[in-house]
Amino acid sequence: MQYKNVTHVLFDLDGLLLDSEILYTETFTTVCAKYGKTFTWEIKASLLGFQGHECAEKIVKELDLPITKDEFQKECCELYEVLFPNVQLMPGARRLVEHLYKKGVPIALATSSNKDSVDKKMxxxxxxxxxxxxxxxxxxxxEVTKGKPDPAIFLVCASRFPDKPKPEDCLVFEDAVNGIKAANAANMQVVAVPDPRIDPEQLKTATLVLESLDQFKPELFGLPAFDN
Ligand SMILES: [Mg+2]
Incomplete structure (x- = not known):
């Protein structure tokens, strides 16, 4: 794969910079256990890539919980209030963001989460x-009229830098298949740092796939290299 130089970098948040997947698993496990049900790995695997309300619907149906999907989501939200403030950064996240910031590379966050959720998690x-x-x-x-895999979020995010970079001058970091598709549709290169359980077949359109942000070499894309 030939990499092209970029000038701007866009970051996803959940599962990419933040280790929030474990928190969602913990929440679902707790709520299911309350009704005597076990949130299994098989169900977890079937949920990857889906949005919150879709997950709630699948779990309630699969485990035959005696509550509606809205009630399930409400119970989850109460746990998020407790768990979100303790969510950890992914390995290499702080090092990379700090590095790009200190070197003067313009960076922005492009997350599907809402402001309230981001404030709590960060x-x-x-x-x-x-x-x-x-x-x-x-x-x-x-302005973001559609969620990923629609490219809207990345295009809107790029347009808010004062120098308005072209899509091909932006590099996206993503963990999710829908995020990779959104970056592809925006005509941006995308570095994928996926959950290891995701089928590699679904990652084929990523520009580069890494196991950890720690492995990223900025110079591959014409960005300043790490000093050490
Ligand atoms: Mg993500």
């Missing part, structure tokens, strides 16, 4: 949030 990492030129939060942004 409460203990707020200094990192301050390094982004801007935050594009799909669920609470009127």
């Amino acid at each position: 409460k203990n990492h707020s200094d990192l949030l301050g390094m982004f030129h801007h935050l594009t939060m799909g669920s609470s942004d009127p």
